[in-house]
């Protein structure tokens with residue numbers, strides 16, 4: 001049996017059009033009722049990385065979250081809540097800033113508790129055997145993952161699998177970057193996290209995606225698509241095809257398949273569209289963007305790894321574009337390394353201690369000014 005990924009076309013964030021498309025997409029997968037029952041407490045988990053206007057493509061657009069929530073409400077699922085473990089700041093402020101708080105208020109959907117932490121054991125884990133979860137995740141009966149199509153410095157792209165990292169309670173998210181400090185181990189931990197929580201359904205907002213210096217400082221780009229699937233690896237693989245990025249260059253795809261979370265190969269996925277069933281490659285050719293700005297190099301990466309083993313000076317690392325920096329200190333706050341690998345003494349711009357830096361790019365993700373680039 002092939003994994004199914006529904007590809008929906010949507011030129012903009014018109015709420016009615018999004019809902020109509022999602023309704024059609026859900027029908028292709030057996031309807032809302034196939035995934036959720038009325039009595040269940042369902043947690044909506046968008047990407048709320050940091051405070052940003054929805055058109056900047058940093059967060060899952062509120063129109064997509066609302067439309068999906070409305071479909072659940074129409075199906076009789078009344079016990080809905082929403083939330084995400086944010087990088088820096090408070091979830092309340094981020095939800096207010098992007099318009100999600102108002103949209104959820106209109107639907108009478110409460111914000112869940114992502115501040116409290118519950119330590120959970122997962123003996124079956126292949127990389128991670130315990131998680132410090134946000135309490136809201138442990139209290140939900142079912143989770144609906146609503147990710148954003150974006151580039152990522154560590155994993156090349158972030159989508160369905162990576163979006164689950166927001167289930168880890170805030171403080172422990174930073175620690176995870178030090179424990180799983182390379183792309184492969186981080187990907188394996190993410191796969192375990194998905195296997196443990198088992199979201200029922202994954203939806204991706206790719207109407208406006210982010211290319212370049214993602215996941216927070218890149219450029220919005222019109223892709224005009226949404227994806228739905230129960231298989232997060234297949235969904236991310238289709239996302240890669242749309243970005244014209246080979247899916248096997250993304251560690252969460254490769255590790256996800258190895259660890260039994262899903263499939264990424266072209267012949268293992270049916271992409272369902274209104275124009276018929278396609279393979280991911282065909283979908284990429286028809287609806288993707290050949291010049292999508294994402295890191296595609298393979299040999300260079302391998303070579304980098306070897307060089308890094310010899311000398312840390314050749315490692316990809318962040319640097320500050322001083323003219324853009326407003327000296328807010330958020331990057332210092334975001335650094336998970338004990339004793340910090342970045343420091344700020346005003347009025348100077350922040351300074352890196354590359355001997356301590358583990359290249360997790362948390363600082364780059366959190367900078368509100370796009371002042372941190374990667375070289």
Ligand code: SF4
Nearest residue numbers: 325326328329331367
């Ligand atoms: S680099 Fe970004 S996050 Fe750090 S102080 Fe400057 S503006 Fe703030």
Ligand code: SF4
Nearest residue numbers: 335357358360361363
């Ligand atoms: S300085 Fe930035 S990239 Fe380096 S460890 Fe700290 S947060 Fe990660």
